[in-house]
Amino acid sequence: xxxxxxxxxxxxxxxxxxxxxxxxxxxxxxxxxxxxxxxxxxxxxxxxxxxxxxxxxxxxxxxxxxxxxxxxxxxxxxxxxxxxxxxxxxxxxxxxxxxxxxxxxxxxxxxxxxxxxxxxxxxxxxxxxxxxxxxxxxxxxxxxxxxxxxxxxxxxxxxxxxxxxxxxxxxxxxxxxxxxxxxxxxxxxxxxxxxxxxxxxxxxxxxxxxxxxxxxxxxxxxxxxxxxxxxxxxxxxxxxxxxxxxxxxxxxxxxxxxxxxxxxxxxxxxxxxxxxxxxxxxxxxxxxxxxxxxxxxxxxxxxxxxxxxxxxxx
Numbered sequence: 001x002x003x004x005x006x007x008x009x010x011x012x013x014x015x016x017x018x019x020x021x022x023x024x025x026x027x028x029x030x031x032x033x034x035x036x037x038x039x040x041x042x043x044x045x046x047x048x049x050x051x052x053x054x055x056x057x058x059x060x061x062x063x064x065x066x067x068x069x070x071x072x073x074x075x076x077x078x079x080x081x082x083x084x085x086x087x088x089x090x091x092x093x094x095x096x097x098x099x100x101x102x103x104x105x106x107x108x109x110x111x112x113x114x115x116x117x118x119x120x121x122x123x124x125x126x127x128x129x130x131x132x133x134x135x136x137x138x139x140x141x142x143x144x145x146x147x148x149x150x151x152x153x154x155x156x157x158x159x160x161x162x163x164x165x166x167x168x169x170x171x172x173x174x175x176x177x178x179x180x181x182x183x184x185x186x187x188x189x190x191x192x193x194x195x196x197x198x199x200x201x202x203x204x205x206x207x208x209x210x211x212x213x214x215x216x217x218x219x220x221x222x223x224x225x226x227x228x229x230x231x232x233x234x235x236x237x238x239x240x241x242x243x244x245x246x247x248x249x250x251x252x253x254x255x256x257x258x259x260x261x262x263x264x265x266x267x268x269x270x271x272x273x274x275x276x277x278x279x280x281x282x283x284x285x286x287x288x289x290x291x292x293x294x295x296x297x298x299x300x301x302x303x304x305x306x307x308x309x310x311x312x313x314x
Contacts, residue, residue: 014250015250015254018254018259020246024239024246026266027238029270030277031234032100034231038227041216042097044210044220045235047207048232049235050203051203053203057244061195061196065192078197080189081185081189081194081198081201082198083201084182085178085205086205087174087177088175088198089202090209091171092172092175093206094206095171098167100164102163103160104278105274106267106270107149107168108168110145111150111169113297115172115173115175115179116297117143119180140296141292141293141296141299142296145288145291145295146293149286150162178198182194182251195244247259267290267294
Protein backbone atom coordinates (compact mmCIF):
# COMPACT_ATOMS: atom_id res chain seq x y z
CA UNK A 1 0.00 0.00 0.00
CA UNK A 2 2.77 2.41 0.93
CA UNK A 3 4.67 2.03 -2.40
CA UNK A 4 1.38 2.60 -4.28
CA UNK A 5 0.74 5.81 -2.31
CA UNK A 6 4.32 6.92 -2.90
CA UNK A 7 3.98 6.39 -6.66
CA UNK A 8 0.66 8.24 -6.72
CA UNK A 9 2.17 11.17 -4.82
CA UNK A 10 5.20 11.24 -7.12
CA UNK A 11 2.91 11.53 -10.15
CA UNK A 12 0.10 13.70 -8.80
CA UNK A 13 1.40 15.29 -5.58
CA UNK A 14 2.10 18.73 -7.03
CA UNK A 15 -1.31 18.83 -8.72
CA UNK A 16 -2.94 17.80 -5.43
CA UNK A 17 -1.18 20.68 -3.67
CA UNK A 18 -2.55 23.17 -6.22
CA UNK A 19 -6.08 21.74 -5.87
CA UNK A 20 -5.89 22.05 -2.08
CA UNK A 21 -4.55 25.60 -2.36
CA UNK A 22 -7.35 26.58 -4.77
CA UNK A 23 -10.02 25.13 -2.45
CA UNK A 24 -8.62 27.09 0.47
CA UNK A 25 -8.40 30.34 -1.51
CA UNK A 26 -12.02 29.95 -2.59
CA UNK A 27 -13.09 30.95 0.91
CA UNK A 28 -11.33 34.33 0.83
CA UNK A 29 -14.29 36.27 -0.52
CA UNK A 30 -16.58 34.68 2.07
CA UNK A 31 -14.34 35.81 4.94
CA UNK A 32 -14.08 39.30 3.40
CA UNK A 33 -17.85 39.67 2.98
CA UNK A 34 -18.44 38.66 6.60
CA UNK A 35 -15.89 41.23 7.78
CA UNK A 36 -17.41 43.94 5.58
CA UNK A 37 -20.79 43.23 7.16
CA UNK A 38 -19.19 43.93 10.55
CA UNK A 39 -17.86 47.27 9.29
CA UNK A 40 -14.19 46.29 8.98
CA UNK A 41 -12.47 48.23 6.16
CA UNK A 42 -10.39 46.96 3.26
CA UNK A 43 -7.14 48.52 4.49
CA UNK A 44 -7.53 47.08 7.99
CA UNK A 45 -8.18 43.58 6.65
CA UNK A 46 -5.27 43.63 4.23
CA UNK A 47 -2.83 45.17 6.70
CA UNK A 48 -3.60 42.70 9.48
CA UNK A 49 -3.51 39.81 7.04
CA UNK A 50 -0.08 40.83 5.77
CA UNK A 51 1.30 41.38 9.27
CA UNK A 52 0.07 37.97 10.42
CA UNK A 53 1.38 36.29 7.28
CA UNK A 54 4.89 37.78 7.21
CA UNK A 55 6.33 36.22 10.40
CA UNK A 56 5.00 32.81 9.35
CA UNK A 57 6.56 33.15 5.91
CA UNK A 58 9.92 34.18 7.39
CA UNK A 59 9.80 31.35 9.91
CA UNK A 60 9.08 28.82 7.19
CA UNK A 61 11.84 30.23 4.97
CA UNK A 62 14.43 30.14 7.77
CA UNK A 63 13.44 26.54 8.45
CA UNK A 64 13.99 25.71 4.78
CA UNK A 65 17.18 27.72 4.31
CA UNK A 66 19.60 29.95 6.23
CA UNK A 67 19.53 33.71 6.75
CA UNK A 68 22.93 33.93 5.03
CA UNK A 69 21.53 32.31 1.89
CA UNK A 70 18.62 34.74 1.88
CA UNK A 71 20.96 37.73 2.05
CA UNK A 72 23.38 36.31 -0.53
CA UNK A 73 20.75 36.01 -3.27
CA UNK A 74 21.47 37.92 -6.48
CA UNK A 75 20.07 41.48 -6.39
CA UNK A 76 18.29 41.06 -9.74
CA UNK A 77 16.50 37.96 -8.44
CA UNK A 78 15.54 39.73 -5.23
CA UNK A 79 14.21 42.65 -7.28
CA UNK A 80 12.21 40.24 -9.45
CA UNK A 81 10.64 38.58 -6.41
CA UNK A 82 9.83 41.93 -4.77
CA UNK A 83 8.28 43.27 -7.96
CA UNK A 84 6.10 40.15 -8.13
CA UNK A 85 5.09 40.75 -4.51
CA UNK A 86 4.13 44.35 -5.24
CA UNK A 87 2.04 43.21 -8.21
CA UNK A 88 0.25 40.40 -6.39
CA UNK A 89 0.36 40.81 -2.58
CA UNK A 90 -0.19 44.56 -2.75
CA UNK A 91 -1.80 45.86 -5.96
CA UNK A 92 -3.79 42.78 -6.94
CA UNK A 93 -4.89 42.12 -3.35
CA UNK A 94 -6.07 45.70 -2.81
CA UNK A 95 -7.97 45.81 -6.11
CA UNK A 96 -9.53 42.44 -5.36
CA UNK A 97 -10.79 43.40 -1.90
CA UNK A 98 -12.13 46.75 -3.10
CA UNK A 99 -14.00 44.87 -5.82
CA UNK A 100 -15.53 42.58 -3.20
CA UNK A 101 -17.23 45.63 -1.68
CA UNK A 102 -19.04 46.09 -5.02
CA UNK A 103 -19.85 42.63 -6.39
CA UNK A 104 -20.76 39.15 -5.15
CA UNK A 105 -18.04 36.78 -3.95
CA UNK A 106 -19.14 34.24 -6.60
CA UNK A 107 -18.75 36.72 -9.46
CA UNK A 108 -15.39 37.90 -8.09
CA UNK A 109 -14.03 34.35 -8.07
CA UNK A 110 -15.25 33.65 -11.61
CA UNK A 111 -13.70 36.82 -13.05
CA UNK A 112 -10.45 36.26 -11.20
CA UNK A 113 -10.11 32.99 -13.08
CA UNK A 114 -9.55 34.85 -16.32
CA UNK A 115 -5.88 34.81 -15.28
CA UNK A 116 -5.03 31.45 -16.96
CA UNK A 117 -5.79 33.04 -20.34
CA UNK A 118 -3.61 36.00 -19.33
CA UNK A 119 -0.77 33.63 -18.40
CA UNK A 120 -0.75 31.79 -21.73
CA UNK A 121 -1.15 35.01 -23.73
CA UNK A 122 1.77 36.58 -21.88
CA UNK A 123 3.91 33.52 -22.49
CA UNK A 124 3.07 33.61 -26.22
CA UNK A 125 4.01 37.30 -26.39
CA UNK A 126 7.28 36.79 -24.53
CA UNK A 127 8.18 33.87 -26.81
CA UNK A 128 7.10 35.95 -29.85
CA UNK A 129 5.14 32.97 -31.06
CA UNK A 130 1.82 33.27 -32.89
CA UNK A 131 -0.87 31.63 -30.74
CA UNK A 132 -2.39 28.39 -32.00
CA UNK A 133 -6.03 28.06 -33.04
CA UNK A 134 -6.70 26.13 -29.81
CA UNK A 135 -5.21 28.92 -27.73
CA UNK A 136 -7.22 31.58 -29.59
CA UNK A 137 -10.39 29.50 -29.06
CA UNK A 138 -9.66 29.22 -25.34
CA UNK A 139 -9.05 32.95 -24.97
CA UNK A 140 -12.22 33.82 -26.92
CA UNK A 141 -14.27 31.45 -24.74
CA UNK A 142 -12.74 32.91 -21.58
CA UNK A 143 -13.43 36.53 -22.39
CA UNK A 144 -16.87 35.83 -23.86
CA UNK A 145 -17.51 34.18 -20.51
CA UNK A 146 -16.22 37.28 -18.71
CA UNK A 147 -18.66 39.43 -20.71
CA UNK A 148 -21.57 37.15 -19.80
CA UNK A 149 -20.52 36.91 -16.15
CA UNK A 150 -20.48 40.69 -15.83
CA UNK A 151 -24.01 40.94 -17.23
CA UNK A 152 -24.24 39.84 -20.85
CA UNK A 153 -26.98 41.81 -22.60
CA UNK A 154 -28.61 42.81 -19.31
CA UNK A 155 -27.95 46.56 -19.00
CA UNK A 156 -28.84 46.59 -15.30
CA UNK A 157 -26.32 43.84 -14.52
CA UNK A 158 -23.64 45.59 -16.57
CA UNK A 159 -24.26 48.83 -14.71
CA UNK A 160 -24.13 47.10 -11.33
CA UNK A 161 -21.00 45.04 -11.99
CA UNK A 162 -18.79 46.87 -14.50
CA UNK A 163 -16.57 48.77 -12.06
CA UNK A 164 -16.12 45.90 -9.63
CA UNK A 165 -15.52 43.52 -12.54
CA UNK A 166 -12.86 45.83 -14.01
CA UNK A 167 -11.04 45.87 -10.68
CA UNK A 168 -11.11 42.07 -10.48
CA UNK A 169 -9.71 41.75 -14.02
CA UNK A 170 -6.89 44.14 -13.11
CA UNK A 171 -6.29 42.01 -10.02
CA UNK A 172 -6.19 38.88 -12.19
CA UNK A 173 -3.50 40.50 -14.34
CA UNK A 174 -1.40 41.10 -11.22
CA UNK A 175 -1.83 37.49 -10.12
CA UNK A 176 -0.93 36.24 -13.62
CA UNK A 177 2.27 38.29 -13.47
CA UNK A 178 3.08 36.78 -10.06
CA UNK A 179 2.66 33.23 -11.40
CA UNK A 180 4.94 33.89 -14.38
CA UNK A 181 7.54 35.59 -12.17
CA UNK A 182 7.35 32.70 -9.69
CA UNK A 183 7.96 30.24 -12.50
CA UNK A 184 10.95 32.17 -13.85
CA UNK A 185 12.58 33.61 -10.73
CA UNK A 186 11.89 30.92 -8.12
CA UNK A 187 13.49 28.30 -10.36
CA UNK A 188 16.82 30.04 -9.77
CA UNK A 189 16.25 31.83 -6.48
CA UNK A 190 14.32 29.03 -4.75
CA UNK A 191 10.68 28.97 -3.61
CA UNK A 192 11.42 29.98 0.00
CA UNK A 193 13.51 33.11 -0.77
CA UNK A 194 11.09 34.10 -3.53
CA UNK A 195 8.14 33.92 -1.15
CA UNK A 196 10.02 35.84 1.57
CA UNK A 197 10.96 38.76 -0.64
CA UNK A 198 7.59 38.87 -2.41
CA UNK A 199 5.64 38.80 0.88
CA UNK A 200 7.92 41.38 2.51
CA UNK A 201 7.56 43.79 -0.40
CA UNK A 202 3.79 43.39 -0.35
CA UNK A 203 3.55 43.93 3.42
CA UNK A 204 5.69 47.07 3.30
CA UNK A 205 3.63 48.49 0.43
CA UNK A 206 0.36 47.77 2.25
CA UNK A 207 1.68 49.42 5.43
CA UNK A 208 2.67 52.56 3.54
CA UNK A 209 -0.66 52.55 1.71
CA UNK A 210 -2.65 52.25 4.95
CA UNK A 211 -0.62 55.04 6.56
CA UNK A 212 -1.27 57.36 3.62
CA UNK A 213 -4.98 56.51 3.51
CA UNK A 214 -5.45 57.15 7.25
CA UNK A 215 -8.14 55.67 9.49
CA UNK A 216 -6.13 52.52 10.17
CA UNK A 217 -4.26 52.62 13.48
CA UNK A 218 -3.71 50.67 16.67
CA UNK A 219 -6.90 52.03 18.25
CA UNK A 220 -9.00 50.77 15.33
CA UNK A 221 -7.45 47.33 15.69
CA UNK A 222 -8.08 47.20 19.44
CA UNK A 223 -11.72 48.10 18.80
CA UNK A 224 -12.27 45.04 16.61
CA UNK A 225 -14.67 42.46 18.05
CA UNK A 226 -13.39 38.96 18.95
CA UNK A 227 -15.43 37.56 16.03
CA UNK A 228 -13.60 39.87 13.62
CA UNK A 229 -10.20 38.86 14.98
CA UNK A 230 -11.20 35.22 14.54
CA UNK A 231 -12.30 35.86 10.94
CA UNK A 232 -9.09 37.73 10.07
CA UNK A 233 -6.84 35.08 11.63
CA UNK A 234 -8.84 32.30 9.99
CA UNK A 235 -8.69 34.04 6.61
CA UNK A 236 -4.94 34.60 6.99
CA UNK A 237 -4.14 30.98 7.79
CA UNK A 238 -6.54 29.20 5.44
CA UNK A 239 -6.74 31.50 2.41
CA UNK A 240 -3.34 33.20 2.46
CA UNK A 241 -0.52 31.42 4.30
CA UNK A 242 -1.26 27.80 3.42
CA UNK A 243 -2.12 28.50 -0.25
CA UNK A 244 1.05 30.60 -0.61
CA UNK A 245 3.16 27.67 0.53
CA UNK A 246 1.22 25.15 -1.55
CA UNK A 247 1.35 27.19 -4.78
CA UNK A 248 4.96 28.26 -4.33
CA UNK A 249 6.15 24.70 -3.74
CA UNK A 250 4.27 23.22 -6.70
CA UNK A 251 4.46 25.90 -9.42
CA UNK A 252 8.23 25.55 -9.63
CA UNK A 253 7.77 21.91 -10.69
CA UNK A 254 4.56 21.84 -12.76
CA UNK A 255 4.69 25.37 -14.21
CA UNK A 256 2.44 28.41 -14.01
CA UNK A 257 0.17 27.38 -16.90
CA UNK A 258 -0.73 23.94 -15.56
CA UNK A 259 -1.13 25.28 -12.01
CA UNK A 260 -3.53 28.00 -13.17
CA UNK A 261 -5.61 25.42 -15.04
CA UNK A 262 -5.79 22.89 -12.20
CA UNK A 263 -6.89 25.60 -9.77
CA UNK A 264 -10.16 26.16 -11.67
CA UNK A 265 -11.82 24.06 -9.02
CA UNK A 266 -11.97 27.35 -7.07
CA UNK A 267 -15.07 29.02 -8.62
CA UNK A 268 -17.47 26.08 -8.08
CA UNK A 269 -16.27 25.84 -4.48
CA UNK A 270 -16.94 29.57 -3.98
CA UNK A 271 -20.47 29.20 -5.45
CA UNK A 272 -21.33 26.57 -2.85
CA UNK A 273 -19.85 28.54 0.05
CA UNK A 274 -21.42 31.84 -1.05
CA UNK A 275 -24.85 30.22 -1.45
CA UNK A 276 -24.83 28.53 1.94
CA UNK A 277 -23.06 31.19 4.02
CA UNK A 278 -23.94 34.50 2.31
CA UNK A 279 -27.17 33.57 0.56
CA UNK A 280 -25.80 34.76 -2.81
CA UNK A 281 -27.30 33.69 -6.12
CA UNK A 282 -26.14 34.30 -9.69
CA UNK A 283 -28.23 35.34 -12.71
CA UNK A 284 -28.56 32.64 -15.44
CA UNK A 285 -26.45 34.69 -17.89
CA UNK A 286 -23.71 34.82 -15.25
CA UNK A 287 -23.87 31.05 -14.84
CA UNK A 288 -23.44 30.78 -18.62
CA UNK A 289 -20.41 33.05 -18.34
CA UNK A 290 -18.98 30.81 -15.64
CA UNK A 291 -19.40 27.76 -17.88
CA UNK A 292 -17.67 29.54 -20.79
CA UNK A 293 -14.72 30.59 -18.63
CA UNK A 294 -14.26 27.06 -17.31
CA UNK A 295 -14.64 25.70 -20.88
CA UNK A 296 -11.87 28.01 -22.03
CA UNK A 297 -9.59 26.75 -19.28
CA UNK A 298 -10.42 23.13 -20.12
CA UNK A 299 -9.37 23.84 -23.72
CA UNK A 300 -6.07 25.16 -22.38
CA UNK A 301 -5.65 22.03 -20.25
CA UNK A 302 -6.27 19.86 -23.31
CA UNK A 303 -3.54 21.81 -25.09
CA UNK A 304 -1.14 21.40 -22.17
CA UNK A 305 -1.90 17.67 -21.82
CA UNK A 306 -1.37 17.07 -25.55
CA UNK A 307 1.94 18.93 -25.43
CA UNK A 308 3.13 16.86 -22.46
CA UNK A 309 2.13 13.64 -24.23
CA UNK A 310 4.16 14.61 -27.29
CA UNK A 311 7.16 15.43 -25.13
CA UNK A 312 7.01 12.07 -23.29
CA UNK A 313 9.18 9.21 -24.65
CA UNK A 314 7.29 6.41 -26.41
